Amino acid sequence: MDNWNRQLIDKYCRDYKVGMIIFVHSVDEYGIDREKVPGFPLILRYNMALKDYTLNLFSDIWRITRPGEIWEGTLQQDDWTVFDFNHSTYEPLAYAKAAPPPFLDAGYVMDNRTLVSVLQDRGTFDGIQKVFFGNGLKFWLHIPVLLDVLSYLSHGKLSLPLERHIQIDVDDIFVGITGTRMTPVDVEAVVQAQERLQQQVQGFKFNLGFSGWFYQHGNSQENEGDSKILEHRHKFWWFGHMWRHEQAHKFTQDHLERSMLLNYQFAKNHDIPIYQQYAVAPHHSGVYPVHEPLYQSWKNVWDIRVTSTEEYPRLYPAWRRRGFIHKGIMVLPRQTCGLFTHTLFLDKYPGGRHHLDNSIQGGELFQTFLFNPINIYMTHMGNYANDRLALYTFESVIKFVQCWTNLQLKQVPPLELGIKYFEMYPEERDPLWQNPCLYKRHLAIWSTNKSCDRLPKFLVIGPQKTGTTALYTFLSLHPAILSNYNSPDTFEEVQFFNGNNYYKGIDWYMEFFPIPPNATSDFLFEKSATYFDNELVPMRAHGLIPKAKLICILIHPAKRAYSWYQHIRAHNDPIALNYTFLEVVTADDSAPRKLRDLKNRCLAPGIYVQHLSRWLDYFPARQLFIIDGEWLKSHPVAVMHNVQRFLHIEPHYNYSQLIRFDPKKGFYCQILSEDKNKCLGRGKGRLYPNMSKEVTDYLRQFYRKHNVALSKFLKKNQYRIPDWLEEELSH
Numbered sequence: 123m124d125n126w127n128r129q130l131i132d133k134y135c136r137d138y139k140v141g142m143i144i145f146v147h148s149v150d151e152y153g154i155d156r157e158k159v160p161g162f163p164l165i166l167r168y169n170m171a172l173k174d175y176t177l178n179l180f181s182d183i184w185r186i187t188r189p190g191e192i193w194e195g196t197l198q199q200d201d202w203t204v205f206d207f208n209h210s211t212y213e214p215l216a217y218a219k220a221a222p223p224p225f226l227d228a229g230y231v232m233d234n235r236t237l238v239s240v241l242q243d244r245g246t247f248d249g250i251q252k253v254f255f256g257n258g259l260k261f262w263l264h265i266p267v268l269l270d271v272l273s274y275l276s277h278g279k280l281s282l283p284l285e286r287h288i289q290i291d292v293d294d295i296f297v298g299i300t301g302t303r304m305t306p307v308d309v310e311a312v313v314q315a316q317e318r319l320q321q322q323v324q325g326f327k328f329n330l331g332f333s334g335w336f337y338q339h340g341n342s343q344e345n346e347g348d349s350k351i352l353e354h355r356h357k358f359w360w361f362g363h364m365w366r367h368e369q370a371h372k373f374t375q376d377h378l379e380r381s382m383l384l385n386y387q388f389a390k391n392h393d394i395p396i397y398q399q400y401a402v403a404p405h406h407s408g409v410y411p412v413h414e415p416l417y418q419s420w421k422n423v424w425d426i427r428v429t430s431t432e433e434y435p436r437l438y439p440a441w442r443r444r445g446f447i448h449k450g451i452m453v454l455p456r457q458t459c460g461l462f463t464h465t466l467f468l469d470k471y472p473g474g475r476h477h478l479d480n481s482i483q484g485g486e487l488f489q490t491f492l493f494n495p496i497n498i499y500m501t502h503m504g505n506y507a508n509d510r511l512a513l514y515t516f517e518s519v520i521k522f523v524q525c526w527t528n529l530q531l532k533q534v535p536p537l538e539l540g541i542k543y544f545e546m547y548p549e550e551r552d553p554l555w556q557n558p559c560l561y562k563r564h565l566a567i568w569s570t571n572k573s574c575d576r577l578p579k580f581l582v583i584g585p586q587k588t589g590t591t592a593l594y595t596f597l598s599l600h601p602a603i604l605s606n607y608n609s610p611d612t613f614e615e616v617q618f619f620n621g622n623n624y625y626k627g628i629d630w631y632m633e634f635f636p637i638p639p640n641a642t643s644d645f646l647f648e649k650s651a652t653y654f655d656n657e658l659v660p661m662r663a664h665g666l667i668p669k670a671k672l673i674c675i676l677i678h679p680a681k682r683a684y685s686w687y688q689h690i691r692a693h694n695d696p697i698a699l700n701y702t703f704l705e706v707v708t709a710d711d712s713a714p715r716k717l718r719d720l721k722n723r724c725l726a727p728g729i730y731v732q733h734l735s736r737w738l739d740y741f742p743a744r745q746l747f748i749i750d751g752e753w754l755k756s757h758p759v760a761v762m763h764n765v766q767r768f769l770h771i772e773p774h775y776n777y778s779q780l781i782r783f784d785p786k787k788g789f790y791c792q793i794l795s796e797d798k799n800k801c802l803g804r805g806k807g808r809l810y811p812n813m814s815k816e817v818t819d820y821l822r823q824f825y826r827k828h829n830v831a832l833s834k835f836l837k838k839n840q841y842r843i844p845d846w847l848e849e850e851l852s853h
């Protein structure tokens with residue numbers, strides 16, 4: 123780094139007490155095995171092979187990481203950097219011994235001293251705290267160390283809690299083919315393992331999921347195993363499934379409720395304690411993508427409030443899994459423990475036993491514990507039978523976690539866990555619905571009678587009062603374009619992606635669309651003029667219909683604001699009736715709150731550049747078409763020609779045969795017959811006085827900088843500049 127930049131960074135770090143974390147790579151140049159750091163009493167020694175790694179017991183950095191153990195044996199990489207220093211600012215964080223390099227030169231002399239592989243600089247030398255890692259994060263122990271370093275250098279701001287909540291679901295406790303199910307000795311082993319785990323995980327109990335129909339469906343020993351489980355039933359938590367383990371998405375609510383009721387009755391008959399308000403669905407089916415009847419049946423039969431899945435937003439990558447709340451049911455992310463329905467024996471473990479052991483000893487499973495304050499795991503009954511792979515896995519990883527970390531493991535009932543999760547991650551409460559057809563796994567657990575063809579291919583996004591209804595009407599005249607059905611509340615607008623309708627889910631949304639007779643050539647669409655300026659809509663629309671095209675209309679923002687004011691006056695808005703347009707747009711901080719709110723609702727949508735940028739954060743510019751609203755009024759035939767080209771729609775219609783200017787209305791209207799037109803209602807194309815010069819000047823000033831920015835934005839993204847904007851900027 124050149125000197126000037128380096129000085130700037132150093133000053134920044136000193137002034138704001140910002141620390142540095144430095145990963146030092148060994149120099150890959152023959153003959154260079156050590157270097158002095160210029161200006162520092164520090165020497166880097168390169169390309170070392172190390173063994174027997176240990177942490178400095180006396181460092182005050184440790185929070186999550188627990189020092190005191192030795193990671194024995196030779197470490198994998200042989201290009202470690204170690205640190206020699208000569209100043210009290212330095213304090214070792216980790217040490218190791220030198221291991222013989224893989225290719226020994228003649229005359230090689232083993233260095234038996236303790237070598238420093240992670241070094242803290244307390245900042246007394248140059249005023250900046252630093253931590254040097256003599257290698258990257260491939261060595262597992264550097265990951266918890268890094269977490270502690272982050273916490274330390276951020277003065278506690280970047281810290282994960284020490285508490286780790288754990289829940290282990292044993293799914294399908296009676297389900298499994300003969301020969302793979304639990305026998306009485308397996309059940310005893312589970313009970314004993316649970317007792318051991320209770321010493322390490324406060325409040326621990328296995329959480330057993332059952333489908334009653336399968337009870338006593340194994341061989342005689344396995345049936346005894348089933349009875350044994352019930353003998354011990356009060357030692358566990360239980361959660362209900364479908365009676366015959368059905369995949370929820372294939373069934374109606376009626377069927378699901380009957381199935382759940384049978385299972386419920388089974389639990390009652392066998393005195394199984396079910397009071398946790400938790401359930402999971404076989405194969406994640408119906409949880410996500412959401413099958414509404416499952417949620418409803420859960421509520422009706424079991425009063426379920428919490429569930430978990432690996433499928434939201436997608437199975438891979440596991441670290442991106444999130445939760446959401448739907449219809450009052452908390453859906454928590456479930457973690458991967460490395461055991462699946464089919465992994466029944468340790469020697470059949472995919473990739474071999476060492477693969478599982480690596481995952482436990484610092485690898486994926488260990489890191490899952492490390493990074494997630496809340497962990498829900500699931501395995502199936504078969505992994506508790508036979509060689510009891512699940513018990514081995516969980517007991518080993520918990521032991522490992524306790525050996526190398528200070529994490530406090532505990533378990534709380536699922537409802538409490540759900541509440542805790544969303545207190546920790548409130549931003550995850552709202553779901554982000556995605557298109558089930560874009561992911562094979564989701565498609566496989568989505569109802570076969572649903573189809574993504576019932577989702578729009580394009581959206582007219584607004585903003586309000588720019589001519590969106592006229593465009594909607596003109597579009598609907600095209601034989602290959604099908605609009606949504608009307609909503610009883612919001613008429614031709616569905617208003618799904620903004621506001622509370624979004625929480626009703628995608629089934630609700632799809633009900634607004636016909637099943638297109640020809641899915642490839644037909645274009646479903648909807649227009650909701652309030653989409654344009656809503657903060658959440660671009661993200662949500664992109665989540666569900668990322669390939670959709672978008673159309674928006676821009677008129678002069680002052681004109682738009684005035685039309686909107688007239689619109690809400692016509693709808694008897696008390697504030698708009700009480701205040702003139704000038705009073706609304708010039709309301710300052712001392713004005714009543716309701717007036718200020720109205721002003722904001724009136725003017726904010728017209729800051730077009732802000733909203734358009736947000737849309738382009740999610741959608742590529744080529745998917746968005748911008749119409750000059752003045753042209754839509756005066757030359758709608760030409761505009762519709764361009765819209766059809768943008769949509770690539772066939773057949774290409776000449777709109778002069780469909781619409782014509784109606785002198786009485788003063789706008790273009792649909793041609794019904796030679797002498798009859800059908801125009802938009804009285805609410806569109808209202809008559810009202812012109813804006814006063816005073817308010818025109820005021821708004822011109824108000825929007826000036828936004829319009830300048832808009833023009834730059836449009837140019838940058840290769841859009842045509844609307845005539846009204848050209849003219850505005852020429853003033």
Ligand SMILES: Nc1ncnc2c1ncn2[C@@H]1O[C@H](COP(=O)(O)OS(=O)(=O)O)[C@@H](OP(=O)(O)O)[C@H]1O
Nearest residue numbers: 586587588589590591592651685789790806807808
């Ligand atoms: N063909 C045709 N017929 C009638 N009106 C037309 C037409 N083309 C554009 N306009 C202009 O559309 C304005 C209403 O805009 P919107 O339909 O977007 O309003 S809304 O947001 O849906 O309420 C409406 O605004 P006002 O003039 O203020 O009523 C019209 O100027």
